[in-house]
Amino acid sequence: MLPTLGGRIQSRIVFLAIIGGIITLILTPILPLGSGALSAKYKTTFLILLTVIVLGVIWEFIYHLIMQWRWEKDWPTFFGLVTLINEGVVVYLLADYGIVPGIKAHSVPLSAFLIDFLVIWICVWLWVNGPMRVVNVRWRFHGGRLV
Amino acid sequence: MTNTPDLPGSIDPSMPATIMRSRPAKPAASAEQGAAPGSGDLTDELLNTDQWTDAMIQRAGIPVADIPFVSIGGGIGSFVTVDYLRIAGVPANRMHVLSNLDFPWQTYEYLTRVSQIPRPERIRSDSASRPDNIWGFPSYALTEAFKEGNWAELWHVFAEPMWADFYTPKAGRVFEGLEREAKRIGWHQMLVKGQVRMVRKRQGGGYFIILTPKAGATPTKRVAYRAEYVHLAVGYPGLRYLKELQDFRTKHQDYHHVVSAYEEHEHIYEAARTKPVTVMLRGGGIVASRVLQRIMDDREKYGTQTQIVHLFRTFIDGPHSPNEKTLRAWNKRSGSNGFAYQGFNYPKSVWGGQLKAEMRKLEGEARLTRYKEMGGTNTPWRRRWQAQMGNGRREGWYHIMQATVDDMRIEGDKIVSIANTRNGKLEIPADYIIDCTGLEADIAEHRVLKDLLDHSGVGRNPYGRLDVERTFELRGTASGPGVIYASGATTLGGYFPGVDTFLGLQVAAQEICDDLARRRFCKKIGTFRSISQWIKWARNKQP
Numbered sequence: 001m002l003p004t005l006g007g008r009i010q011s012r013i014v015f016l017a018i019i020g021g022i023i024t025l026i027l028t029p030i031l032p033l034g035s036g037a038l039s040a041k042y043k044t045t046f047l048i049l050l051t052v053i054v055l056g057v058i059w060e061f062i063y064h065l066i067m068q069w070r071w072e073k074d075w076p077t078f079f080g081l082v083t084l085i086n087e088g089v090v091v092y093l094l095a096d097y098g099i100v101p102g103i104k105a106h107s108v109p110l111s112a113f114l115i116d117f118l119v120i121w122i123c124v125w126l127w128v129n130g131p132m133r134v135v136n137v138r139w140r141f142h143g144g145r146l147v
Numbered sequence: 148m149t150n151t152p153d154l155p156g157s158i159d160p161s162m163p164a165t166i167m168r169s170r171p172a173k174p175a176a177s178a179e180q181g182a183a184p185g186s187g188d189l190t191d192e193l194l195n196t197d198q199w200t201d202a203m204i205q206r207a208g209i210p211v212a213d214i215p216f217v218s219i220g221g222g223i224g225s226f227v228t229v230d231y232l233r234i235a236g237v238p239a240n241r242m243h244v245l246s247n248l249d250f251p252w253q254t255y256e257y258l259t260r261v262s263q264i265p266r267p268e269r270i271r272s273d274s275a276s277r278p279d280n281i282w283g284f285p286s287y288a289l290t291e292a293f294k295e296g297n298w299a300e301l302w303h304v305f306a307e308p309m310w311a312d313f314y315t316p317k318a319g320r321v322f323e324g325l326e327r328e329a330k331r332i333g334w335h336q337m338l339v340k341g342q343v344r345m346v347r348k349r350q351g352g353g354y355f356i357i358l359t360p361k362a363g364a365t366p367t368k369r370v371a372y373r374a375e376y377v378h379l380a381v382g383y384p385g386l387r388y389l390k391e392l393q394d395f396r397t398k399h400q401d402y403h404h405v406v407s408a409y410e411e412h413e414h415i416y417e418a419a420r421t422k423p424v425t426v427m428l429r430g431g432g433i434v435a436s437r438v439l440q441r442i443m444d445d446r447e448k449y450g451t452q453t454q455i456v457h458l459f460r461t462f463i464d465g466p467h468s469p470n471e472k473t474l475r476a477w478n479k480r481s482g483s484n485g486f487a488y489q490g491f492n493y494p495k496s497v498w499g500g501q502l503k504a505e506m507r508k509l510e511g512e513a514r515l516t517r518y519k520e521m522g523g524t525n526t527p528w529r530r531r532w533q534a535q536m537g538n539g540r541r542e543g544w545y546h547i548m549q550a551t552v553d554d555m556r557i558e559g560d561k562i563v564s565i566a567n568t569r570n571g572k573l574e575i576p577a578d579y580i581i582d583c584t585g586l587e588a589d590i591a592e593h594r595v596l597k598d599l600l601d602h603s604g605v606g607r608n609p610y611g612r613l614d615v616e617r618t619f620e621l622r623g624t625a626s627g628p629g630v631i632y633a634s635g636a637t638t639l640g641g642y643f644p645g646v647d648t649f650l651g652l653q654v655a656a657q658e659i660c661d662d663l664a665r666r667r668f669c670k671k672i673g674t675f676r677s678i679s680q681w682i683k684w685a686r687n688k689q690p
Contacts, residue, residue: 002500068477071489073496077305133275133284134681137672140275140283141499141654 001075001128003067007144008060011128014146016053019127020120024049027119031112045116047102051091052117059087077129084121091117184208187367189344189357197602198348198626199355201373209357209371214243215668217356217374219343219595221246222254224380224635224652226325227278230332231656233690234281234680235669239333243372245343245358251334252325254382259318262408263437266319271433271491271527273498274304274314276650279324281657282681283650287316312529313490331687344369345598346377352627376668378659379613379621379633380652381595385588389429392582395555395562404562408434408583415579416445423452427564427575429552430583431459431486432524436532438581443535446544455545456575458566459485460584461524462549470519478520481528484536485547488528494521497645498654507617507642515609518644524584548573555580590637599624599631610640617642618662619655628666632659 003011028045029038063083067075091100092113098105133140181191185208192203204211216237218225221244229242248254264270275283288304291297303314329335341360349355356372386409388396396405406412408430418424419442426442428435435457445451463482468475481488496502502521509517539545550566550573557563561576590612591597599605604623606614614622615638624631634655636647645651664671672680683690 002496002498002503004501004504007500067501071478071480072308072494073501074494075500076307076309078307078309081305130284130286130289133282134678135674137281137657137677141503141657143500143504 001077001080002073002140002143003064003075004143004145005060005064007142008064009057010146011139011144012056012060013053015124015127015132016049016056016120019124020049020052021046023120023123024116027116031116032109033112034109044103044108047100048091048095048108048113048116049120051094051100052087052120055091055094056087059083080128081122081125084118084125088114088117088121182207182368188369193347196347198350200350204355204371208367209369210365210367211355211371211373213373214241215374216242216376216378217354217372218242218244218378218380219246219346219356220244220378220380220382220635221248221251221338222380222382222635223251223278223325223649224382224655225378226251226329226334227281227649227652228378228380228632228634228656228659229334229337230279230328231281231653231660231672232663232669233332234684235660235664235672235676236690237669239336242337243339243374244334244337245339245341245356245372247340247342249340250326251329252322256318256322258409261411262434263441264318266317266322268318269315270318270321272315272321272649273491273495274316276498276648276653277324278321278649278652279328280684281653282677282684283653284681287320288314291316291320308490313527327687328684331684332690340364341370343595345595346379346603346631347598348603348624348626349373349629353629354626354631375629376663377629377631379595379599379631379637380635381593381637383587383636383647384590384593384596387586387588388582389552389584389586391552391555391564392429392580399557404578405580406582408438408581409585412581415581416441418578419445419451419453420449423454424578425454425456425561425576427562427577427580428455428457428583429460429580430524430585431461431463431526432583432585433492433526434585435583436486436526436529438583440532440535443539443545447535453544455539456577457485457545457547458550458552458564458575459547460549460551462547463487469521469523470516480525484540485549486528487523487525489525490527491645492525492648493645497521497643498648498650503643503645503654506644509642511609514642515640518610518640521644587636593637596637603631608638608640612640613637615641618658620662630662630666632662634659 024045028041033041067073094100095103095108096106179194181194182188184190184206187208190207193199193207218229225244229244259270274286274288277283277287288300291300300314303311307313341358344357344359346354346356353373353375354377356374358370360370386407388407392405396402428438442453442455446453462485465483466474466479466481468478494502506517536545548568550568552564552566554565555562562580564575566573566575591600605621606623608614613633615633616622619632619634621631621633634652638646643654660669663669670676680690
């Protein structure tokens, strides 16, 4: 990708909200989240998604800073995938320690988190590296900006 | 766009005009004399008037055809723009492409072939830069993976540039894609063959374009097109040689031993297979790398004993910050053994990211400085080339040096270059010299552009090329509701740096298309149109 800071943040929010939202909607009932009401499960998964989005905006500032040390001022495809590690670890730890508002400590099984997080991340990553260019012909030339 | 000049030496008659202009020009002709009124040719009145009326054309006896949009050039720049407009809903009968080329990739294929990129070899272009597909999806890498089962190529896209060289498509695949898309959009229906002589403003709005069709093809020598919108994509105005090489060629009439990499020079590789020769290379860009690779491949393949002397005017021996005295961590390009390394001809983000956004805001000197900070001659770092060059240096058949050349002379059957090196003057004998510098001629050497500069108020940007707006409208040329756009190499130095590349032409085409949509010439490509048109593209149906 060839992002600008504004483009990064816009793309992050919109794609995670839409693609992440749809996947969360479909996936939550079958995730190994233990017993409990479905509404409670949705609350947990959507709160985690929201956390990924909010923290993601902060991460984008860091990535943008790192990118300044690259001569090409680009963000290789691989970086877009591998950043799931640092982001995933932070979000899981915050959720596990009960720091995410609305989620109790140790209430999210690691397996459920991994499935949900990885599926969303990979789908968004695939989307931005291909089909998105068909949906909006200007997006790739505008640093990932949508408006 | 000039007529075929008298050329010394042998030359392939099918060679595109772009190349022809690189040869020594004839002495400048005296001011053009007008033809008699009613003759169907340019009269004095037309030649000397900046803005023409319909009556003037009528008096000259030149037939006029009305067409709303005309693209001049007919190469990949015209193709990409017309492709965009077809997708934006413009029917083929509302656009003409005026060109002396039979097909859009003719000049490009010629240049890549002689500079050692035949169809099976890979060009220096990104996977998603597809001139036959405005979306860049599926990318070349994905297509190659599916069509040829070459899944390893996807690894390049995934791991580039850290653990794999940048993926680059094969020239043949690019041309096949262009051929398919040309058929789909009705390219040949829009193509009118001939030499464009000039574009002049029309009183009352719009423009006249004068075309000289092939002799005998039309009853009059010239035909005129009356258009509201004109697009110029004439490509490189021509090539220049290094001065000392040009002087030598002219003095000795030797176009055999001293050649440009953009000319046919297969005879050098053939000679190298019959006897050991020394080849001197000049220049440190992608073309030098390609020529070097060919010589090194031939050494491996045929056991040739070719010695290579490689002269760099600017010798890069480590990380550097172009145009800056201090090496800056955030502006550091890698380099070694003479070369500056970069995946593509500009840092990648000029085609869509941070640098594109930044350049768009810069004017005048500030823009020129930024161009210098990211520009300069460079070539990609490729694993295979590095290994081959490393062998050459170790085994003593590849010699690199920083040098400029003052003079050249013939001594026996060798050409001796008198070089200024870091260690003083050095006389370097060689059997052949290949100029890989790819210097470009001034825009005024192009007849159509010169006429625009002289008669239509066209200006130059800080880089000396055509001054265009962010929409690629040529500044100073508005004529009533009419607009002239320009894209490609002639607009380098503008708000967008990567103009002379596939993706750059698409960036320009998108800006032009959006501007024309605002003027209601075409539809804006929104999400629905984009998706429906992409499906048509995928099914190979007309737009």
